[in-house]
Every structure is written in structure tokens, then in C-alpha cells.
Amino acid sequence: MSDDIYREIILDHYRNPRNKGKLENADVTVHDSNPLCGDEIDIHLKVDGGVISDVKFEGKGCAISQASASMLTELVMGKDLKIVKDLKKEEILENIGLTNLGPARIKCALLSLKVLKVGMVKYYSENDPQSAEQISSESSLY
Amino acid sequence: MQRSIVNSYELRNDFPIFRKKINGKDLVYLDNASTTQKPYTVIESITDFYSNYNSNIHRAVYQLAEEATKMYEQSREKIANFINARPEEIIFTRNTTESINLIAHSWARLNLKKDDGVAITEIEHHSNIVPWQILSQEIGTRLEYVGIDENGFLDLEHMIELISSKKIKLVSLSHMSNVLGTIVPIERIIRIAHANGIPVIVDGAQSVPHMPVNVKNMDCDFLVFSAHKMLGPTGVGVLYAKKEYLDKMKPFLGGGDMIKEVFKFHTNYNEVPYKFEAGTPNIADVVGFGAAIEYLEKIGMENIRKHEIYLTDYALESMLSLKYVTIYGPRDPKDRGGVISFNIADIHPHDLATIMNDHGIAIRSGHHCAQVLMQRLDVPATSRASFYIYNTKEEIDKFVNAIKEAGRIFKI
Numbered sequence: 379m380s381d382d383i384y385r386e387i388i389l390d391h392y393r394n395p396r397n398k399g400k401l402e403n404a405d406v407t408v409h410d411s412n413p414l415c416g417d418e419i420d421i422h423l424k425v426d427g428g429v430i431s432d433v434k435f436e437g438k439g440c441a442i443s444q445a446s447a448s449m450l451t452e453l454v455m456g457k458d459l460k461i462v463k464d465l466k467k468e469e470i471l472e473n474i475g476l477t478n479l480g481p482a483r484i485k486c487a488l489l490s491l492k493v494l495k496v497g498m499v500k501y502y503s504e505n506d507p508q509s510a511e512q513i514s515s516e517s518s519l520y
Numbered sequence: 521m522q523r524s525i526v527n528s529y530e531l532r533n534d535f536p537i538f539r540k541k542i543n544g545k546d547l548v549y550l551d552n553a554s555t556t557q558k559p560y561t562v563i564e565s566i567t568d569f570y571s572n573y574n575s576n577i578h579r580a581v582y583q584l585a586e587e588a589t590k591m592y593e594q595s596r597e598k599i600a601n602f603i604n605a606r607p608e609e610i611i612f613t614r615n616t617t618e619s620i621n622l623i624a625h626s627w628a629r630l631n632l633k634k635d636d637g638v639a640i641t642e643i644e645h646h647s648n649i650v651p652w653q654i655l656s657q658e659i660g661t662r663l664e665y666v667g668i669d670e671n672g673f674l675d676l677e678h679m680i681e682l683i684s685s686k687k688i689k690l691v692s693l694s695h696m697s698n699v700l701g702t703i704v705p706i707e708r709i710i711r712i713a714h715a716n717g718i719p720v721i722v723d724g725a726q727s728v729p730h731m732p733v734n735v736k737n738m739d740c741d742f743l744v745f746s747a748h749k750m751l752g753p754t755g756v757g758v759l760y761a762k763k764e765y766l767d768k769m770k771p772f773l774g775g776g777d778m779i780k781e782v783f784k785f786h787t788n789y790n791e792v793p794y795k796f797e798a799g800t801p802n803i804a805d806v807v808g809f810g811a812a813i814e815y816l817e818k819i820g821m822e823n824i825r826k827h828e829i830y831l832t833d834y835a836l837e838s839m840l841s842l843k844y845v846t847i848y849g850p851r852d853p854k855d856r857g858g859v860i861s862f863n864i865a866d867i868h869p870h871d872l873a874t875i876m877n878d879h880g881i882a883i884r885s886g887h888h889c890a891q892v893l894m895q896r897l898d899v900p901a902t903s904r905a906s907f908y909i910y911n912t913k914e915e916i917d918k919f920v921n922a923i924k925e926a927g928r929i930f931k932i
């Protein structure tokens with residue numbers, strides 16, 4: 379029920395998103411939207427030596443999509459870019475504490491993960507074409 | 521406050537879906553601008569058709585086919601009578617969208633030319649925008665938008681200015697906004713357009729189900745609407761057009777039933793309206809639509825309109841008592857249909873719809889297939905509650921309480 383979804387932490391990330399804004403000198407920027415409800419997410423990545431040295435997001439949409447994007451940036455900041463390919467949707471839903479969403483709202487929660495995965499593949503194909511193909515094939519969409 | 525003479529409490533028993541529970545609660549269905557629920561009479565008429573009359577129409581000479589043909593054509597007569605048209609002016613399509621595309625394809629594409637203007641408005645549904653964009657790309661017509669003011673009323677001066685400019689050759693507009701509920705002064709616009717020799721298409725998807733619509737009084741050239749928004753089945757739409765237009769229009773789809781004689785390299789087409797109904801139509805659902813029309817006529821369209829004014833008035837008053845609610849569109853229920861678009865502080869419509877669902881309440885959230893209007897209102901999305909004959913004052917109370925509940929959850 380809604381009280382379990384819209385907990386303090388979700389509302390906090392919705393109203394005070396972390397790592398929100400544009401990233402100057404980003405190595406890669408990816409945009410996607412959910413045509414059903416109009417949620418939009420842009421993710422900017424700065425990568426140094428294979429590590430996500432900075433990540434920012436821009437977006438508009440529901441509390442679930444925006445809070446999960448904010449929490450995702452916190453999760454991957456400073457991590458090896460390669461770990462993105464192994465991120466599973468269950469982990470993300472658990473990370474944001476939303477394991478009981480219906481099929482329509484799950485898409486809101488996972489939009490930022492989808493954008494991040496596309497960003498990772500795009501980074502490798504632009505900067506490391508040799509490993510790009512392998513990473514792309516190993517990375518499930520979710 | 522005006523009283524309603526429709527007994528919605530009693531009417532609800534005619535609709536099997538209201539026995540359903542959502543999250544253990546009675547279903548409160550407030551998405552009627554999207555589609556409406558079906559009474560037993562409609563559901564049973566479809567079962568009855570398949571059980572007792574099923575056969576293809578217009579061709580075969582055995583009794584079953586003659587009975588099926590009669591039922592199909594009786595529906596056409598009921599619908600013609602419902603809007604005060606003649607049966608041969610009623611074309612069955614799949615939905616309002618297909619009806620508009622039919623006009624764009626079979627009339628506009630052949631009668632308009634490069635640089636001719638097509639005037640639509642900022643309140644249009646995508647179905648009355650995209651076909652005209654496609655036409656522009658195909659033959660170079662120019663699309664012109666008539667704007668709205670801050671209360672959601674059409675900029676009538678701009679409309680008149682456009683019509684009088686001689687650049688416009690076709691006006692196509694919604695009779696009632698599916699987002700704001702705004703009812704446009706359609707008769708006045710048609711009068712002015714006709715004085716300038718311009719035909720008018722009326723999108724009646726929202727108006728025909730909810731208020732009396734009379735094509736003779738209105739004098740529109742085309743009227744389009746859908747069965748499923750007025751208690752009928754999905755998959756049936758109507759195109760009404762004055763016979764003088766239908767006679768001159770080219771076919772939309774070619775194939776069976778729309779022909780008189782077929783030769784190796786040419787075909788003589790069937791007469792109106794059959795010329796525009798290629799292939800086996802949606803016979804059973806057309807029959808079901810006839811049952812829906814009968815149901816609506818028994819209640820009376822004037823009474824339905826009054827009931828919705830009553831509900832809208834009550835809902836607007838209750839909602840406006842909450843400081844954090846923003847309502848879009850006209851304030852006076854007499855200027856609008858039973859459609860209320862709104863936003864609540866910083867709660868996104870999808871989050872609100874999720875909270876409403878906890879209480880068994882179905883509302884719509886999103887852009888309502890009207891992104892041009894969303895851009896004009898400068899909002900990404902709105903929530904929308906829309907009413908029909910079976911909605912009650914108690915349901916409005918539940919809906920307003922759920923808004924308060926959302927306010928509590930979001931700590932507003």
C-alpha cells in the first residue's frame with residue numbers, strides 16, 4: 379500500500395535529490411523517457427581510469443522515478459564502471475526499498491537503471507571498443 | 521446546487537463490474553472520459569447476437585443472415601435518430617480516431633491543396649492533431665492552432681480572425697475537451713465558418729456521450745464519436761457526414777461490401793454508407809452499441825447532462841476547499857463537462873493515482889493524449905477524474921478523502 383511506498387526516504391530523495399544537475403565535461407550523457415507516464419531521466423557520467431568519478435542526473439517525473447535515480451547515483455558514485463553491467467533490477471528495487479510495486483510502477487523505479495546501463499555501453503563503445511562488445515553482451519538490460 | 525434526477529444508486533445495479541472489489545474496496549470508477557462501463561443490456565445483446573443471429577450481413581439470402589442484417593441496420597437507425605441524422609449519413613468505423621482519419625484521407629486529401637489552412641485548437645486530442653500533421657506532410661496544407669485563455673476557454677476572436685482570413689479551408693475541433701472539460705460554442709463557430717464557406721468537423725468523442733447533440737441544429741458537416749465512451753462496446757466508432765459530402769468522397773478502404781460491381785481493372789462502388797464500410801464490419805458490437813443507445817435514451821441525455829453538472833459542481837466545490845489543489849479549466853459546471861483535471865502540490869499524478877488505487881478509486885494520470893495542451897498549460901501531466909451516470913455523491917466524497925490522504929502521505 380502507499381504508506382509502504384512513499385516512505386520518508388523516498389520523499390526525501392524526491393524533494394532533495396542527490397547528484398542532480400548537469401555535469402560539465404561529462405564523458406557520456408544518455409537520455410530516456412517512459413512514454414506511458416512521461417518520466418524523463420538524463421544521466422551524465424565522468425569516468426577516470428575505469429572508475430565513475432562523478433555522476434549526475436536530470437529528470438522530471440513521479441516520486442518513484444526521481445527518488446530511484448537519486449539513490450542510484452549514490453550507489454554507483456566512485457565505483458568501477460564495470461559493476462553497472464552486473465546490477466540487477468532486484469538489487470535496485472531492494473536498494474530503494476520498493477519490492478512490492480505493480481508492473482506499471484516498476485518501470486518508473488527502473489528507468490534510471492536502464493539509462494545508466496545504456497550510458498555504460500555507450501562509454502565503452504566510444505572509449506574502449508575492444509571490450510565494448512563483450513560488456514554489452516554480458517549486460518542484461520536489467 | 522442543482523439536484524440530479526438520475527438515480528445513480530439504482531442504475532449501478534445494471535452494471536456487473538460494480539460488484540468487483542479493488543483492494544477490498546468498492547470500485548469507484550472515475551475514468552469515464554477514457555472509456556465507460558457496460559450495462560447488462562449491452563453485454564447480453566452481444567451474447568444474444570452470437571448465440572442466436574450470428575452470420576455475415578448484406579450478402580446471404582438465408583433467414584439468419586437477413587435477421588443479422590436487420591439488427592445491424594437497426595443499430596444504424598437508432599444512432600442516426602440519436603443525433604437527428606439520416607441512417608445513410610452514419611458510417612461505422614473502429615473509433616473516433618479512425619473516423620477522423622477517414623475524413624482526412626477521403627475528403628481533405630482530395631479537396632485541399634498546398635498552403636490551404638486547417639484550423640484546429642490547443643485542446644485537441646492527438647487523434648485530431650496527428651492526421652492533420654500527416655496531411656500537411658503529404659500535400660503541404662498548413663496547420664493553424666487556435667489558443668485558449670487562462671481559464672481554458674477557446675480564444676474565439678482568434679478563431680473568427682482565422683476563419684475570416686480566407687487562408688483556412690477546414691476547421692476541425694473538439695466539442696468538449698477531454699482534459700479541461702471546456703464546452704466550446706460550437707454552433708456559433710460553425711455559423712461563422714459556413715458564412716465563409718468553410719466546412720467544420722466536430723470531434724464529439726466527449727460531448728455525444730454526455731449531452732444532447734443534434735446535428736441538424738448544430739449544422740456541422742462532420743461529427744465523430746466512439747461507442748465505448750457511451751456504455752457501448754470497444755471497436756465501434758461513428759462518422760456522421762452530410763450526405764452531400766459522403767456522395768462526393770472517395771472510398772477509405774477497398775474490398776468486400778463497399779463495391780457494386782468489380783471488373784478486372786476497375787470497380788463501381790456501392791452507395792453511401794456502404795461505400796465506406798469495406799470488409800465484414802464489427803457486427804456484434806454494432807448491435808451492442810444499439811443497446812447502449814437505447815439505455816441512454818431511456819435515461820435521457822438532458823438528465824445525464826444535469827446529473828454531471830450536479831456531480832461536477834459538488835466535486836469542484838469540495839476540491840477547491842483544499843488549498844493545495846490546482847484545477848484546470850472553467851470553474852462554472854455549466855461551461856464544462858464532467859471532466860476535472862487537477863494537480864496536488866508537488867505530488868506527481870502517477871503517485872496520486874497509485875494512492876487512489878489503494879482506495880479502489882480509478883482516476884487517470886498523464887497527458888491524456890493531449891500533449892499540445894499540456895505544453896500550453898506548462899505541466900508535464902495532470903490527474904483527471906471524469907464522471908458518468910453511475911457515479912454518486914458518496915463516490916466524490918471518497919475521492920476527495922483520498923486526495924486528503926495523499927496530502928497526508930506526502931506530508932503537505
